[in-house]
Amino acid sequence: MAPEIPNPIIRVRDITVQFGSTRVLDGLNLDVKRGEILGFVGPSGAGKSVLTRTIIGLVPKLAGSIEVFGVDLDSSNTSQRRNVERRWGVLFQQGALFSSLTVRQNIQFPMREYLRVSQRLMDEITMAKLAMVGLKPEVAERFPSELSGGMIKRVALARALSLDPDLVFLDEPTSGLDPIGAGDFDELVRTLQRTLGLTVFMVTHDLDSLYTACDRIAVLGNGKIIAAGSIADMQASQHPWLRQYFHGKRARAVMG
Numbered sequence: 671m672a673p674e675i676p677n678p679i680i681r682v683r684d685i686t687v688q689f690g691s692t693r694v695l696d697g698l699n700l701d702v703k704r705g706e707i708l709g710f711v712g713p714s715g716a717g718k719s720v721l722t723r724t725i726i727g728l729v730p731k732l733a734g735s736i737e738v739f740g741v742d743l744d745s746s747n748t749s750q751r752r753n754v755e756r757r758w759g760v761l762f763q764q765g766a767l768f769s770s771l772t773v774r775q776n777i778q779f780p781m782r783e784y785l786r787v788s789q790r791l792m793d794e795i796t797m798a799k800l801a802m803v804g805l806k807p808e809v810a811e812r813f814p815s816e817l818s819g820g821m822i823k824r825v826a827l828a829r830a831l832s833l834d835p836d837l838v839f840l841d842e843p844t845s846g847l848d849p850i851g852a853g854d855f856d857e858l859v860r861t862l863q864r865t866l867g868l869t870v871f872m873v874t875h876d877l878d879s880l881y882t883a884c885d886r887i888a889v890l891g892n893g894k895i896i897a898a899g900s901i902a903d904m905q906a907s908q909h910p911w912l913r914q915y916f917h918g919k920r921a922r923a924v925m926g
């Protein structure tokens with residue numbers, strides 16, 4: 671386990687998650703620092719999405735505690751929990767936009783849930799968010815089926831940013847994008863993190879993202895964090911999975 675971080679934005683302690691008799695997370699501990707982009711990696715099926723969904727409350731845990739912004743999510747009341755939820759945004763795997771809603775309606779979805787503002791103000795915020803993620807205003811009236819994969823990711827990011835969050839969860843944001851599209855997306859996330867002071871929890875398989883966008887990396891294996899640190903720490907690790915991942919053929923291609 672990596673050393674504890676003072677006043678982390680997310681503090682996960684001894685989390686255990688099980689489906690039937692299959693234990694996916696097994697006493698996992700993790701801290702996420704304020705203002706960092708944490709890249710969360712690990713073998714396919716290790717439980718990266720499960721941890722993300724457990725932190726945001728979509729998957730029940732068997733044991734352990736989760737604090738976000740210093741609030742223990744189990745002992746908080748409904749209004750405290752809503753206050754925490756209002757301060758995070760989520761980009762789910764595959765973008766997960768509502769297919770029957772336009773881009774504008776998708777981006778306004780969290781606003782309707784959490785804000786009490788006029789339609790006109792919501793429309794103004796929507797246009798600002800579209801510009802923020804590099805999309806033209808006319809995209810607002812399109813449906814998800816009329817967008818490219820890269821545009822869908824950008825709209826999903828705009829939706830995640832709709833409530834001006836302090837923290838965003840990105841679950842494989844560059845999956846399905848070509849290398850140029852993925853590189854552009856990483857750069858966008860980096861720029862937004864710097865300009866908005868965001869903390870970013872990013873599940874990824876993309877080595878380029880780890881090198882170009884992430885400040886720190888945490889690796890999941892056998893239900894626990896097996897390593898956490900900088901890219902240099904990962905490269906120096908003797909753990910077999912890390913050696914394969916950071917020194918294998920794909921890594922050599924990324925490193926040139």
Ligand SMILES: Nc1ncnc2c1ncn2[C@@H]1O[C@H](COP(=O)(O)OP(=O)(O)OP(=O)(O)O)[C@@H](O)[C@H]1O
Pocket residue numbers: 689694712713714715716717718719720721
């Ligand atoms: N709701 C569920 N019910 C039963 N099993 C589940 C459920 N959600 C996830 N799992 C199982 O938990 C394990 C971890 O899944 P998860 O999607 O978190 O992996 P991952 O590390 O994100 O993988 P990938 O990198 O391939 O996306 C898998 O074996 C999956 O089948």
